[in-house]
Amino acid sequence: MRVSKLFGKTQKETPAEAETASHRLLLRAGMINQVAAGVYSYLPLGLRVLKKIAGIIRDEMDKAGGQELMMPVLQPLELWQETGRDKAFGRGLFTLSDRRERRLVLGPTHEEVVTRLVGHNVQSYRDLPLLLYQIQAKFRDEPRPRGGLIRIREFSMKDLYSFDTDEEGLDKSYKKMLQAYKNIYTRCGLPSLQVEADSGAIGGKDSHEFMVVTEDGEDEVIYCEKCKYAANVEKAQSVKGRVEGGEPLPREEVATPGAGSIEEVAGFFKIPPSHTLKAVFYIADGKLVFIVVRGDIEVNEVKLKNALGCTDLRFATEDEVTQAGIVAGAASPIGIKGLKIIADDSITSGTNFVAGANKPETHLKNVNYPRDFKADLVTDIAQAHAGEECPRCGGKLSSTRGIEVGHVFKLGTFLSEKLGALFIDADGASHPIIMGCYGIGLDRLLAAAIELHHDDKGITWPISIAPYHIYLCALHTEDPDVAAAAEKAYNDLEAQGLEVLFDDRAESPGVKFNDADLLGIPIRVTISPRTLEKNSAEIKKRSEKEARLVPLEGISSKLTELVSQGLSGLSNPV
RNA sequence: CGGGGUGUAGCGCAGUUGGCAGCGCGCAGCGUUUGGGACGCUGAGGUCGGCGGUUCAAGUCCGCCCACCCCGACCA
Numbered sequence: 001m002r003v004s005k006l007f008g009k010t011q012k013e014t015p016a017e018a019e020t021a022s023h024r025l026l027l028r029a030g031m032i033n034q035v036a037a038g039v040y041s042y043l044p045l046g047l048r049v050l051k052k053i054a055g056i057i058r059d060e061m062d063k064a065g066g067q068e069l070m071m072p073v074l075q076p077l078e079l080w081q082e083t084g085r086d087k088a089f090g091r092g093l094f095t096l097s098d099r100r101e102r103r104l105v106l107g108p109t110h111e112e113v114v115t116r117l118v119g120h121n122v123q124s125y126r127d128l129p130l131l132l133y134q135i136q137a138k139f140r141d142e143p144r145p146r147g148g149l150i151r152i153r154e155f156s157m158k159d160l161y162s163f164d165t166d167e168e169g170l171d172k173s174y175k176k177m178l179q180a181y182k183n184i185y186t187r188c189g190l191p192s193l194q195v196e197a198d199s200g201a202i203g204g205k206d207s208h209e210f211m212v213v214t215e216d217g218e219d220e221v222i223y224c225e226k227c228k229y230a231a232n233v234e235k236a237q238s239v240k241g242r243v244e245g246g247e248p249l250p251r252e253e254v255a256t257p258g259a260g261s262i263e264e265v266a267g268f269f270k271i272p273p274s275h276t277l278k279a280v281f282y283i284a285d286g287k288l289v290f291i292v293v294r295g296d297i298e299v300n301e302v303k304l305k306n307a308l309g310c311t312d313l314r315f316a317t318e319d320e321v322t323q324a325g326i327v328a329g330a331a332s333p334i335g336i337k338g339l340k341i342i343a344d345d346s347i348t349s350g351t352n353f354v355a356g357a358n359k360p361e362t363h364l365k366n367v368n369y370p371r372d373f374k375a376d377l378v379t380d381i382a383q384a385h386a387g388e389e390c391p392r393c394g395g396k397l398s399s400t401r402g403i404e405v406g407h408v409f410k411l412g413t414f415l416s417e418k419l420g421a422l423f424i425d426a427d428g429a430s431h432p433i434i435m436g437c438y439g440i441g442l443d444r445l446l447a448a449a450i451e452l453h454h455d456d457k458g459i460t461w462p463i464s465i466a467p468y469h470i471y472l473c474a475l476h477t478e479d480p481d482v483a484a485a486a487e488k489a490y491n492d493l494e495a496q497g498l499e500v501l502f503d504d505r506a507e508s509p510g511v512k513f514n515d516a517d518l519l520g521i522p523i524r525v526t527i528s529p530r531t532l533e534k535n536s537a538e539i540k541k542r543s544e545k546e547a548r549l550v551p552l553e554g555i556s557s558k559l560t561e562l563v564s565q566g567l568s569g570l571s572n573p574v
Numbered sequence: 575c576g577g578g579g580u581g582u583a584g585c586g587c588a589g590u591u592g593g594c595a596g597c598g599c600g601c602a603g604c605g606u607u608u609g610g611g612a613c614g615c616u617g618a619g620g621u622c623g624g625c626g627g628u629u630c631a632a633g634u635c636c637g638c639c640c641a642c643c644c645c646g647a648c649c650a
Contacts, residue, residue: 298648
């Protein structure tokens with residue numbers, strides 16, 4: 001490709017809205033263009049990167065035994081109503097009506113469609129296991145798109161679905177995918193961290209995310225250096241510890257003027273917050289629920305949502321709490337009737353807690369569970385933090401931020417049961433097919449690659465996903481010798497199968513070098529009167545400072561070698 | 575959803591008490607230049623986000639709307 005003909009210009013100045021490195025550089029490099037919030041066009045250079053990533057993913061999916069297919073973006077809403085996941089997605093679902101007023105959705109994912117498809121095409125255990133995948137546009141009406149390509153509303157996703165006859169089969173498929181995912185990130189030049197993840201209200205047992213660790217990441221990961229425990233903070237656990245309160249004592253009412261918040265109450269009684277019980281109120285699917293946690297613990301909303309099995313969760317307003325007959329500042333689970341009470345298991349970690357009395361400015365001493373009140377559910381709904389103890393080995397937990405570039409789930413049989421995707425086993429008995437699903441966001445992977453691979457001059461693409469391998473830079477194109485030598489080199493290199501971006505513009509050297517750096521092409525080859533004096537061209541890697549002269553004779557085989565070296569450096573030993 | 579902010583040329587921005595629509599980059603033409611974003615001259619390019627209002631006069635003041643960006647999704 002000739003730069004003079006390339007659609008998409010580089011920019012010196014960064015568009016105002018861009019904050020993250022990948023967003024800034026993609027815009028400046030002329031690789032993407034914003035159409036609406038969370039909606040982007042890919043220009044030729046950006047698209048080449050996306051296609052490279054797709055190629056690597058496709059290769060690894062095929063190697064793992066996946067079969068590629070293509071499902072539609074348009075899907076009937078009824079299909080989503082059958083599984084109830086229209087509600088789970090809620091307003092994140094893009095919906096529309098056709099001319100006959102039939103309701104359709106723009107697919108946010110394809111479990112429903114693929115399950116129905118497999119239901120139609122699989123009858124026997126002999127047809128299983130099965131791995132089906134596609135690379136295709138997904139639509140999600142995110143509440144807040146952000147960071148350029150990091151969170152967008154129309155995005156490219158590789159989604160693979162596994163279908164097995166039993167749990168062992170699912171385990172096998174799952175492990176295959178974990179390995180394939182690791183290979184993909186390695187080949188894209190991205191060190192990835194596999195972490196335990198929340199699987200959502202409708203998920204199955206196991207779920208893992210793959211994170212690219214970077215400051216600008218949206219997600220927080222809690223991990224243990226010692227035993228390698230790592231989990232998304234949404235899922236992460238930590239040791240809550242015991243609170244020594246002695247033998248249970250008789251309950252006692254105490255006037256606590258002016259003490260409302262946990263800090264004030266703890267201060268009033270001169271006890272640490274961990275010796276109190278905190279009441280928190282949420283509205284879950286329209287209903288007020290009463291949450292009790294130890295005073296030093298915060299509620300993890302994702303865990304709570306899972307515990308409640310609800311799709312919509314928000315804080316209750318003060319009015320809603322008061323109307324339920326609860327006294328703000330002294331709320332108490334004791335004597336509450338008609339409200340669902342969910343407690344964190346930390347309330348059983350000690351004795352003689354201080355809790356509200358549900359009377360203005362009054363608290364209760366020596367509250368003990370389950371002597372004094374009963375929760376409908378006692379489970380882990382606590383937020384874990386760095387600095388706390390690892391639940392596996394007791395080591396100290398740390399925290400980092402990351403970009404989620406992949407997510408895999410063991411789905412189980414929820415969807416196959418709902419949609420009638422069954423198989424007959426060897427004994428003639430019918431069972432629902434056991435499913436897993438495995439997703440990679442290509443656009444986000446692309447953005448994450450830039451977050452990790454850039455410097456003050458621009459992008460530094462790993463060669464496996466760079467839009468071109470070589471930036472051929474001709475200086476003094478008005479010199480016929482330069483023009484001829486550069487044209488010849490361009491043709492020779494392309495003939496060798498190398499991907500060359502040929503800067504044939506009549507621009508000054510500075511402009512060309514800066515563009516080469518901004519675009520992040522891994523190898524720069526310069527031909528100028530100066531290099532021609534020595535019958536040479538100059539080769540410089542984007543990652544290195546120094547250039548070196550190489551004879552023009554045989555330069556294409558020299559460069560072929562460099563490129564294949566670079567590519568093999570990223571691939572996994574199979 | 576809540577909070578904050580921004581909309582003026584392709585991009586980055588200025589525009590005072592309401593009084594001719596500006597600058598830099600980029601773009602086009604000509605000329606001089608060329609190893610890390612060269613220079614001169616000439617030129618093109620605008621529903622000032624939209625609608626309504628106030629006014630002799632609105633980019634500027636008022637109202638409504640829209641779009642986009644950023645922060646938060648822990649208070650009993």
